[in-house]
Amino acid sequence: MLRKEDRRFVRGRGRYVDDLQLPGMLHLAVLRSPVAHARIVSIDTLAAEAHPKVKAVVTGAMLAERGLAWMPTLSGDRQAVLATDKVRFQGQEVAFVVAEDRYSARDALELIDVEYDLLEPVVDVRRALDPDAALIRDDVPGKTDNHCFDWETGDAAAAEAVFARAEVVVRQELVFPRVHPAPMETCGAVADYDRIEEKLTLWSTTQAPHAHRTLLSMFAGIPEHRIRVVSPDIGGGFGNKVPVYPGYVHAIVGSIMTGRPVKWTEDRTENLVASGFARDYVMQGEIAATREGRILAVRSHVLADHGAFNGTAAPRKFPGGFFGVFTGSYDIEAAYCSMTAVHTNKAPGGVAYACSFRIAEAVYLVERLVDMLAAELDRDPVSLRMQNFIRPDQFPYTSRTGWVYDSGDYPRAMELALQIAGYDELRAEQAERRARGAGEPLMGIGVSFFTEAVGAGPRKDMDMLGLGMADGCELRVHPTGSAVVRISVQTQGQGHETTFAQLIAEELGLHPDDVDVVHGDTDSTPYGLGTYGSRSTPVSGAAAVLAARRVRDKAQLIAAGMLEVAPDDLEWSTAQGGGRFDVRGVPGSGVTIQEVAMRAHGAGDLPDGVEGGLDAQISYNPDNLTYPFGAYICVVDIDPGTAVVTVRRFIAVDDCGTRINEMIVEGQIHGGLTDGIGMALMEFIGFDEHGNCLGGSLMDYLIPTALEVPDWETGTTVTPAPDHPIGAKGVGESATVGSPPAVVNAVIDALAPYGVRHADMPLTPSRVWEAMQGRAAPPF
Amino acid sequence: MTSLFEEVPATADADADVPVRRVTVTLNGERRAADVEPRLLLAHLLRQGFRLTGTHTGCDTTNCGACTVLVDGLPVKSCTMLAVQADGHDVTTVEGLAGPSGLHPLQEGFKDEHGLQCGFCTPGMMLAAKALLEENPDPTEDEVRFALSGNLCRCTGYQNIVKAVLWAAKRMNGSEQ
Numbered sequence: 001m002l003r004k005e006d007r008r009f010v011r012g013r014g015r016y017v018d019d020l021q022l023p024g025m026l027h028l029a030v031l032r033s034p035v036a037h038a039r040i041v042s043i044d045t046l047a048a049e050a051h052p053k054v055k056a057v058v059t060g061a062m063l064a065e066r067g068l069a070w071m072p073t074l075s076g077d078r079q080a081v082l083a084t085d086k087v088r089f090q091g092q093e094v095a096f097v098v099a100e101d102r103y104s105a106r107d108a109l110e111l112i113d114v115e116y117d118l119l120e121p122v123v124d125v126r127r128a129l130d131p132d133a134a135l136i137r138d139d140v141p142g143k144t145d146n147h148c149f150d151w152e153t154g155d156a157a158a159a160e161a162v163f164a165r166a167e168v169v170v171r172q173e174l175v176f177p178r179v180h181p182a183p184m185e186t187c188g189a190v191a192d193y194d195r196i197e198e199k200l201t202l203w204s205t206t207q208a209p210h211a212h213r214t215l216l217s218m219f220a221g222i223p224e225h226r227i228r229v230v231s232p233d234i235g236g237g238f239g240n241k242v243p244v245y246p247g248y249v250h251a252i253v254g255s256i257m258t259g260r261p262v263k264w265t266e267d268r269t270e271n272l273v274a275s276g277f278a279r280d281y282v283m284q285g286e287i288a289a290t291r292e293g294r295i296l297a298v299r300s301h302v303l304a305d306h307g308a309f310n311g312t313a314a315p316r317k318f319p320g321g322f323f324g325v326f327t328g329s330y331d332i333e334a335a336y337c338s339m340t341a342v343h344t345n346k347a348p349g350g351v352a353y354a355c356s357f358r359i360a361e362a363v364y365l366v367e368r369l370v371d372m373l374a375a376e377l378d379r380d381p382v383s384l385r386m387q388n389f390i391r392p393d394q395f396p397y398t399s400r401t402g403w404v405y406d407s408g409d410y411p412r413a414m415e416l417a418l419q420i421a422g423y424d425e426l427r428a429e430q431a432e433r434r435a436r437g438a439g440e441p442l443m444g445i446g447v448s449f450f451t452e453a454v455g456a457g458p459r460k461d462m463d464m465l466g467l468g469m470a471d472g473c474e475l476r477v478h479p480t481g482s483a484v485v486r487i488s489v490q491t492q493g494q495g496h497e498t499t500f501a502q503l504i505a506e507e508l509g510l511h512p513d514d515v516d517v518v519h520g521d522t523d524s525t526p527y528g529l530g531t532y533g534s535r536s537t538p539v540s541g542a543a544a545v546l547a548a549r550r551v552r553d554k555a556q557l558i559a560a561g562m563l564e565v566a567p568d569d570l571e572w573s574t575a576q577g578g579g580r581f582d583v584r585g586v587p588g589s590g591v592t593i594q595e596v597a598m599r600a601h602g603a604g605d606l607p608d609g610v611e612g613g614l615d616a617q618i619s620y621n622p623d624n625l626t627y628p629f630g631a632y633i634c635v636v637d638i639d640p641g642t643a644v645v646t647v648r649r650f651i652a653v654d655d656c657g658t659r660i661n662e663m664i665v666e667g668q669i670h671g672g673l674t675d676g677i678g679m680a681l682m683e684f685i686g687f688d689e690h691g692n693c694l695g696g697s698l699m700d701y702l703i704p705t706a707l708e709v710p711d712w713e714t715g716t717t718v719t720p721a722p723d724h725p726i727g728a729k730g731v732g733e734s735a736t737v738g739s740p741p742a743v744v745n746a747v748i749d750a751l752a753p754y755g756v757r758h759a760d761m762p763l764t765p766s767r768v769w770e771a772m773q774g775r776a777a778p779p780f
Numbered sequence: 781m782t783s784l785f786e787e788v789p790a791t792a793d794a795d796a797d798v799p800v801r802r803v804t805v806t807l808n809g810e811r812r813a814a815d816v817e818p819r820l821l822l823a824h825l826l827r828q829g830f831r832l833t834g835t836h837t838g839c840d841t842t843n844c845g846a847c848t849v850l851v852d853g854l855p856v857k858s859c860t861m862l863a864v865q866a867d868g869h870d871v872t873t874v875e876g877l878a879g880p881s882g883l884h885p886l887q888e889g890f891k892d893e894h895g896l897q898c899g900f901c902t903p904g905m906m907l908a909a910k911a912l913l914e915e916n917p918d919p920t921e922d923e924v925r926f927a928l929s930g931n932l933c934r935c936t937g938y939q940n941i942v943k944a945v946l947w948a949a950k951r952m953n954g955s956e957q
Contacts, residue, residue: 002891009899010887010906012834012874019833103819184838184846184900184934235836235900236934268839493898493935663894670937671897698843698932706925706938 001512001661003498005233005491014233017188017205022261025190026055028254029105030247030266031095031112032274033087036123036345036691037134038116040086040094047111048097053104055258057112058250059095060084068253070139071219074211074243074464075319077310078139079348081246086119088136088308089346090693091273093246098254098262121345121691122146125282125305128342136308136343148306148341153324154299154401159336162297166288170372175760176361176740178280178305178346178685179678180272180695181353182703183492185235187275188265191251195259199226204248207237207490208530211467213522215244218465220252231520237492238675239352242313242532243276273696276313276349277685280305281361287369293379295388297334298327300365304341304350311348313532314357315462315469321351321358322453324401328366329410329451329629330388335400345691353679354672354736356454356533363450367741371447371748372758380427381447381745382418386411389449396722403453405627406729409655409719414449416715417631417653426635434753442638444750447631448742454730455538455626464529470621471535472526473543475504475551477614479601481594482514485547488528489540490520494732495664496536500544502660503726507548509572509579509593526617534628534730537660538721543620545725550616555596556581558614561607562591562599626721626729628656634742638750643769645747647677647708652739653715656731657724662716669735670712676739678704680747684762803867807832808876816863822856823847825863826873834874834903838932845931848904849873855911857930874903877910885948886910895944897935905931909945917953921946 008014045057060082063069070078083094095112099105120134127133128146137143163169189204200222206212209229217224234241247264254262266275282303288296302323306312314321320339327335351357370388374381389410390397397405417423423445430443459468472488485504489496501515519525528540552572559581560567570581570590582590591599600606600614635649652669659665682702685695695701720727740761747763748756751771759771800815807830814829826835826849837859838846847859850872877884886906889895896902905928912919912927919927924945925938933941 003894005899006891006896009896009902010874010883010890011878012832012903014834014899016833016836016900018827018837021828021831102824103817182934184844184898184932185836186838234898235838236898238934268841268844493896493900495897667894667897667936667940670939671935672937674937675934697841698839699841703932703934704938705929705932706942707929709938711921712937712939 001498001502003495004501005495005497016185016233016235017190017203018265020190020203020263022190022192025261025263026098026100026254026258027102027105028096028098028251028262028264029102029109030093030250030270031109032270033083033090033092033094035087035116035118036090036121037119037136038087039119040083041115041117043095044113045095048108051099051104051108051111053100054097054108056098056254057095057108058082058253063253068220068249071244071249072215073309073311074313075310076316076465079246079309079311081249085139090691091270091347096250096254098258123344123687123689123691125303125342125344128344136345146343148310148343149319150340151320152338154336155334156336158334159297159299162334163286163288163299166296167291168289168373168376169286170369170376171286172369172372172758174283174285174365174368176279176281176283176364177761179278179353179683180685180701181238181240181278182272182701183236183238183240186266186268186271187241187245187247189248189251190261190263191255192261193252193255199228200252201228201230202248202252203230203232205234205241206231207241207492207532209490209520209522210488210527211464211529212244214467215465229522231490234490234492238354239278239532240276241492242530243311245275268698269696272685272701273693274347276311276352277347278349278353278355279361280350283361283365285365285369287373289373291377293377293384293387295330295332295373297332298366298369299335300326300337302337302339304339305344305346306341306350307346307348308343309348312350313464314351315456315464317461318357322356323358323362325359325399325403325451325453326362326365327399327401328363329390329449331390331394332400346687354675354733356452356733356737357456359452360737360740363737364741367448367450368744371745375757382414382423385447385449386414404624405451406624406721406723407719408451408627408629409717410449410629413629413631413653413655413717416717417633417651420713420715421633421651423633439640442640442750444636444638444746446634446742446744446746446749448738448745449631450738451627451629452734452737453625453627454534454733455622456533456535457625458623459621467529468621469529470619471528471539471543472617472619473540473547474526474617475547475615477551477597479598481510481597483508483510484516484518485544486518486525487540487544488526489531489536491531494531494536494668495661499660499664503541503544504548507545508552509574511577526619534732537728538626538724538730539620539622541728542622542725543618546620547616547618550618551614554610555593555614557607557610558600559591559596562596623723626657626724628654628729628731628734630654630734630738632738632742634746636743636746636750638747638768643765643772645681645763645768647710647743649713650710651713652735653717654731654734655717655719656734657718657720657729658727659718660728665731666714668732669714672733672735673712673739674704674709675736677709677743680740680743680761681763801864803863805866806870808872818862818864820863821859822861822863822866823858826858832873832875836900836903838900843932845908846901846904848907848931850907850911853911853914855908872907874906877906885951886945889944889947889951893940893944893947895936895941901931901933905933905941909948913949913952918949
């Protein structure tokens, strides 16, 4: 089915936040710190206030008087709305201006004079806990160092025992560098505080409008029923639009102060420098095996750079996200991970960019280690994986770190990928090229097999700020048989308006065009935690299906009354595309769902105990996550003279269980594979020793164009999710999670003749060239 | 909520002490005028002045192409052209793509081949493609990729966009898809 939302987007009639124009609306611009770490000595705003078009200039001191200088983050830390005492990262918000138009607001920023007293910045994550490292978080009473949190999972003693007796151990430091989701649309908001109704309406780029409403209420003291958050069309999220950013609060404060609507739209540089980054894990990885290639254990220590504030969006009990799935797709004896998270003078973030709560990092760790083990044992990386896969008959499979994988058939997916790729022919071509020797492009073949864990999550284990990670759906069937479904999740391009209509239509025997999907408005949609972590289909999708089934159960009672038979004498069918109840064994004897809907709302008696109307509401609390998986093969060519890597082919076999819309799933995978190539080869948010961000614009932060990506070759297997009402698993982040190790494994494979064992992302020409010369080098 | 997003009449930001200049353009076939500051970017005139919000801004360094419009038929990143430079020229935005007989084949192609997801790059992407097809009605896949390399997309991985453009080319050439 083609997408419903395309009708407006191809006409330029989408409604994104910056398209919003309210009467009397003012514009907001943010003054940001030019340095990474400094005490604020003074701020002079007199000249800015005198600008004829300026309505307000606000500093941290002004917010502090109202108790609004600091706000809570989704991970229970706090973050400065405007800096008061000192700045802690370059790009941090120091003051804001509200003016008649956006050009004047920017003009006025130039008129604000801030005097800084420079402090030593903490930039290198490895030095953050040094005794002489500058203290970043002196706002936290009693804090004496830059420690953020510790976390561990698995069994340290069991892992130690296995490593002590293992015949082969491979160790490698693996850096997943800081990158950024960089959605095409940056973050922004329009706040409109109505002083008469004492009600705040906030249109914002949020993936989690309900959670934002609750957090804003708790922080700003506005009762929750007087806050309406509206997430209109969003120009991509990729996790960047989960946190509450200071800019949203600035717009709210600006609107309360001026009594007029206030718009905040950040530019690309602000987005890259100051909004939620992704990754930044330094992972000490170890893998233990027998000489025959039986993988026995995986162990790691992670040093996580969280920036100046812990703004990570992760379930409360999972400060390291779902990194615990780092044992991957393999049946092993022991596993252990310890993690140390630290503060540095950088922007907050960490969980973003389709990482599924740190699974991107976990998959990268295990898939690089398995490849390095294959190299050590002189084994083919595919056969080594096949030897160690969790077998189909082992599901549900409890991993050594406690994750219960729901279903999987890994060998089948791997074999399909090998077949599409023509793997044996590729290896033969590679051998032939290597035999021809110098001057030939270097050819590399990289494999990655990943298991995802998406659909957070069971509320007994998972919450954010105490909010359980259930999601809602409210379904209303109108008298004439069309329907509106209101969902708590929030699409950012993933096609929910189409796929949720398909889910309801399928269950009720309606045409998808007769089902409208409403989302994003907290006044009219049921409560839920939003769209990220590929959780829409597993959680809200399940809620939608169950709501439709509840409606159908009620419809069956009403139909039985209409036909004067017992409900059990009816059978449901959707033959000829329309839903109907017929008397069992007598096709065509019954009533259509539309006739039942009219009866439910109409005149005449309903069966005893049946209320009028045909609606249902569900808040779905999943029993478990879903565990989609995939087999990826990447083929690269490397120019030996320039070290430029070209991705020649990419084969992706994904299994996300039941597919609601094949076309949309494929599109999700294409996008995620492009992310993977970007991360592996191009994208990087770096810093110099002063803490200056070196990836702060699209001049430096390179994302793939149509020229850097190949035609994707995809394949499908279907292993349904046993716990989901239609067997569907999430898939949106699978390709982003699964593809970086495939690309890196391919590049390292190509460089095998040079004796290269490992090189860290991004594998830019300079870094690949240095690796070919036997040197590890920084990417710039 | 719909009405909040609808067009309002173009208003110039005419303040007594700021110099303004009259700009007259043929916008999607219609003559439009506005008084603008010389520094105003064409993208902002289109979006705020004329309330044609299909033209998007995705960056501040002329890389992303989300603001691509046609000026006298040529693709231009409207974030990197002053509104006053468009004076007297013919400007086409996404809102001018569809004709009286319905959607442009590129719009149909993007829908049919799932060449968009969040929709933010789509207007610029289609206009860059329109310029390509006018110059080269029967492009190869490589030529399409090259022509669109000034337009970034974060959702689609480009493949369906390429297919959409080739779909439209076939349609416009009168052959069957």
